[in-house]
Amino acid sequence: MEHFFFSHMMLQKRLDYSFNGYQVPTKRRATRSARRKATFQKGLEDNQMCAFDLLATVADNLLHEKQNPSTSSDISSEMDKACFVKEECLNANKPFKVEVSDETSCDRICQHQFVKEEGLDANKPFKAELSDEGSSDRKCFSNISAQVYNQNCCLKELSQHEIDGHSCIASIVTSSSCSERFTGETLVDEKGQHRMKNLPSKVELGSSGCLENSGCNLTGDVSKVNDDKFGKVTIDTRNRLCCFEDPLDEKSPTMISSCRNSKLYGYDNNMPQNSLSKGCDNVLIDNRDDDENFSGCAHPITKIKSFRPITCIDDRKKKKILSSKYHKVVQESKQDTQSNGVVEENLKSVYNSRKNYYKSQRSQMNIPFKKRKLFNCSSDANSNGYNKSGDTSYSPKNNTNQSVSCSSSGTSKDQGTSSVGHSALRSKDSRVKLRIKSFKVPELFIEIPETATIGTLKRTVMEAMTTVLGGGLRVGVILHGKKIRDDNKTLLQTGISHDNHLDALGFALEPNSSKNQPHACSAINSLGSASGDMPQPLIRYPSSPVIIDKRIQGFSNMLVKHQVTGFSNLVESDHDSTPSPIISGEKKMTDSKELITVPEIGMEALAVLPVHQKSKRTENAQRRIRRPFSVAEVEALVQAVEKLGTGRWRDVKLSAFENAKHRTYVDLKDKWKTLVHTARISPQQRRGEPVPQELLDRVLIAHAYWSQQQTKQQLKHHSKPCLLL
DNA sequence: GTTAGGG
DNA sequence: CCCTAAC
Numbered sequence: 047m048e049h050f051f052f053s054h055m056m057l058q059k060r061l062d063y064s065f066n067g068y069q070v071p072t073k074r075r076a077t078r079s080a081r082r083k084a085t086f087q088k089g090l091e092d093n094q095m096c097a098f099d100l101l102a103t104v105a106d107n108l109l110h111e112k113q114n115p116s117t118s119s120d121i122s123s124e125m126d127k128a129c130f131v132k133e134e135c136l137n138a139n140k141p142f143k144v145e146v147s148d149e150t151s152c153d154r155i156c157q158h159q160f161v162k163e164e165g166l167d168a169n170k171p172f173k174a175e176l177s178d179e180g181s182s183d184r185k186c187f188s189n190i191s192a193q194v195y196n197q198n199c200c201l202k203e204l205s206q207h208e209i210d211g212h213s214c215i216a217s218i219v220t221s222s223s224c225s226e227r228f229t230g231e232t233l234v235d236e237k238g239q240h241r242m243k244n245l246p247s248k249v250e251l252g253s254s255g256c257l258e259n260s261g262c263n264l265t266g267d268v269s270k271v272n273d274d275k276f277g278k279v280t281i282d283t284r285n286r287l288c289c290f291e292d293p294l295d296e297k298s299p300t301m302i303s304s305c306r307n308s309k310l311y312g313y314d315n316n317m318p319q320n321s322l323s324k325g326c327d328n329v330l331i332d333n334r335d336d337d338e339n340f341s342g343c344a345h346p347i348t349k350i351k352s353f354r355p356i357t358c359i360d361d362r363k364k365k366k367i368l369s370s371k372y373h374k375v376v377q378e379s380k381q382d383t384q385s386n387g388v389v390e391e392n393l394k395s396v397y398n399s400r401k402n403y404y405k406s407q408r409s410q411m412n413i414p415f416k417k418r419k420l421f422n423c424s425s426d427a428n429s430n431g432y433n434k435s436g437d438t439s440y441s442p443k444n445n446t447n448q449s450v451s452c453s454s455s456g457t458s459k460d461q462g463t464s465s466v467g468h469s470a471l472r473s474k475d476s477r478v479k480l481r482i483k484s485f486k487v488p489e490l491f492i493e494i495p496e497t498a499t500i501g502t503l504k505r506t507v508m509e510a511m512t513t514v515l516g517g518g519l520r521v522g523v524i525l526h527g528k529k530i531r532d533d534n535k536t537l538l539q540t541g542i543s544h545d546n547h548l549d550a551l552g553f554a555l556e557p558n559s560s561k562n563q564p565h566a567c568s569a570i571n572s573l574g575s576a577s578g579d580m581p582q583p584l585i586r587y588p589s590s591p592v593i594i595d596k597r598i599q600g601f602s603n604m605l606v607k608h609q610v611t612g613f614s615n616l617v618e619s620d621h622d623s624t625p626s627p628i629i630s631g632e633k634k635m636t637d638s639k640e641l642i643t644v645p646e647i648g649m650e651a652l653a654v655l656p657v658h659q660k661s662k663r664t665e666n667a668q669r670r671i672r673r674p675f676s677v678a679e680v681e682a683l684v685q686a687v688e689k690l691g692t693g694r695w696r697d698v699k700l701s702a703f704e705n706a707k708h709r710t711y712v713d714l715k716d717k718w719k720t721l722v723h724t725a726r727i728s729p730q731q732r733r734g735e736p737v738p739q740e741l742l743d744r745v746l747i748a749h750a751y752w753s754q755q756q757t758k759q760q761l762k763h764h765s766k767p768c769l770l771l
Numbered sequence: 772g773t774t775a776g777g778g
Numbered sequence: 779c780c781c782t783a784a785c
Contacts, residue, residue, distance in 0.1 A: 670779065696773060715774075716779070 478537050482553060524552040673708060675717050680737050683714055683721070684744050691752040692718065721745045 492510060494503055523530045523540075530540055675683070686702035695711035703709040724732055725742035 672779070693774070695775095711773075712775095713779075715776095719776085 480551070521553055670708070674734055677735065677737060677741070679703075679706070679709070680717070680721065680741055683717060684741055684748065686714075687718060687752070688744065688748045691755060692749065693752070693756065718745075718749075722749050725749075 492503070492506055494506055498506075525540060532540075682702045683698070686698040690697050690701065692715075695715040698714050699709065699711035703714060721737070721742065722745055724737060725746045729736075729739075
């Protein structure tokens with residue numbers, strides 16, 4: 047693989063594109079929801095919103111995933127009530143808040159749905175915007191940077207940062223710039239026993255006022271490795287900072303940037319999401335396994351200083367990766383992830399909860415295209431947290447809800463003690479409000495031949511994005527740089543409710559699973575131009591290069607478009623894409639496989655782009671919009687079937703639905719099937735637009751008749767021989 | 772390309 | 779509606 051990569055590099059002159067912090071785009075499903083979304087996004091030019099979507103989606107997914115059967119009903123009801131309000135945020139670089147109950151276990155934080163509270167008054171403008179003056183170079187912060195600013199804590203320095211999180215950390219920012227407030231529904235703790243008696247800690251964090259002053263410096267055992275003129279400090283935390291249980295995770299570089307000057311990522315469009323203002327002291331912490339594995343995610347000024355393709359892995363691992371089949375890898379990854387106690391379940395539950403998911407999807411954040419497919423195939427393989435980082439901000443201001451601030455939370459630290467007063471507060475306000483400004487898509491590096499077409503480039507980028515986003519993400523909670531793994535811990539227990547800790551709270555987008563699917567590519571071929579003559583585009587992440595077969599290009603264009611023109615028309619065409627579609631031969635396949643394998647390595651260190659065939663397919667072939675049959679159609683169908691009989695669906699189609707392009711003979715056949723079923727069940731059990739009983743009766747009659755005919759035919763067939771004998 | 776049937 | 783096997 048390396049070999050291939052190398053030679054390829056040598057032979058092909060490539061253009062390197064690096065994308066940083068893409069705000070998460072949206073899905074490319076053309077379903078109803080997608081369309082709504084499109085409409086919705088029409089006016090949306092702010093990429094930032096995408097991040098919002100992503101976050102919401104992730105949260106939503108997680109929410110579902112985590113649902114406990116016992117609590118599911120509650121949750122679902124909440125879900126219904128809750129909605130993601132994107133519109134409000136669209137134009138704005140407004141952070142949204144997440145309100146979490148103290149009781150909520152840590153992981154729950156990520157699972158909230160954000161509900162907008164209208165009562166919110168506009169907060170003060172977010173001061174902490176990063177200026178991009180520093181440079182365009184600065185876009186290297188793909189991985190987050192998350193700082194929590196607490197009014198009370200802004201000046202406080204973080205004493206220790208242990209980072210065991212994944213590469214992407216959503217930052218928590220104390221900004222109250224958002225005029226909209228999103229409150230997350232508090233979820234019921236899955237395990238009742240874990241509930242702590244919380245003090246009333248409704249903690250409203252964040253204050254715009256403090257931003258200027260809030261300095262969060264990383265201190266502790268970190269050693270300064272590098273300091274650039276911009277004040278970025280790269281800290282090599284090595285293993286010390288790694289607390290990953292997951293081996294793979296360990297290698298993922300984690301970066302924390304702290305903004306001393308409290309300049310935070312702004313929601314501003316113009317602002318490079320990745321850039322920190324000059325004034326900021328950005329501290330990058332690279333988590334590395336060993337010296338060799340250094341792979342920084344952050345590339346301050348100079349481009350990718352630490353990009354190393356594959357070297358990051360020890361030989362044994364490499365070997366393993368190279369040799370192993372994808373599925374094997376996937377399994378492994380699953381296991382690994384499971385150690386975290388989430389992945390598997392998540393995947394499954396996500397799929398299972400799809401229904402609810404859609405239900406709650408008012409916000410149109412539909413990411414989940416076919417969850418099932420996605421998860422089955424590639425979800426496992428997703429990219430590491432390399433995806434995006436987000437900012438969470440606390441709003442310190444006493445907004446309507448923020449009755450209790452850090453101070454109270456401090457008190458609440460004693461779990462045992464709950465005074466009456468507290469209880470009163472608790473009942474209503476024991477919430478920790480978090481405002482997550484955005485999640486960013488981490489830096490992406492794409493290498494593509496000069497000869498590639500723009501369309502290819504677009505697709506490539508899109509694919510990369512899709513892979514990252516679609517692969518399945520989960521949210522990690524990081525406190526003081528330390529990843530909180532115990533999902534059952536309450537916020538209170540964890541200290542999130544406490545002001546002392548709020549400043550160190552961060553969220554990271556992590557890969558839900560870790561491996562890529564092997565065959566990912568095959569389906570992708572159609573898109574591609576990938577043929578023998580066309581050089582294949584490569585997409586890789588900074589530290590761990592991920593190579594995507596060009597065949598995977600499916601969505602790339604979306605991304606680009608997004609970048610350039612915003613969301614509308616994301617999905618578009620191949621027309622400008624590369625022409626030659628077919629992959630020449632096995633060799634190509636082999637290559638692609640190899641290419642695909644690369645990611646695995648990357649997984650170790652960072653994010654991997656999962657390439658899966660299904661996902662691609664999903665992309666291309668969207669599920670058709672559901673179009674319930676009208677009574678008139680049913681009647682026409684019944685009539686046609688009465689005449690023609692079952693088993694001649696093509697004829698039925700031609701005779702009765704010739705002009706209904708959207709009705710295929712398969713559809714008619716299916717409809718008939720359902721009609722028969724409907725006719726047999728009790729009226730109470732029927733759903734949807736009621737079909738006149740008369741028609742149903744005819745259905746049964748016709749069905750019986752034709753079934754009989756069919757049987758007769760068969761008997762004839764069989765009997766004939768007998769007779770002959 | 773159609774059918775049939777499971778999902 | 780999707781997906782597939784079978785024809």
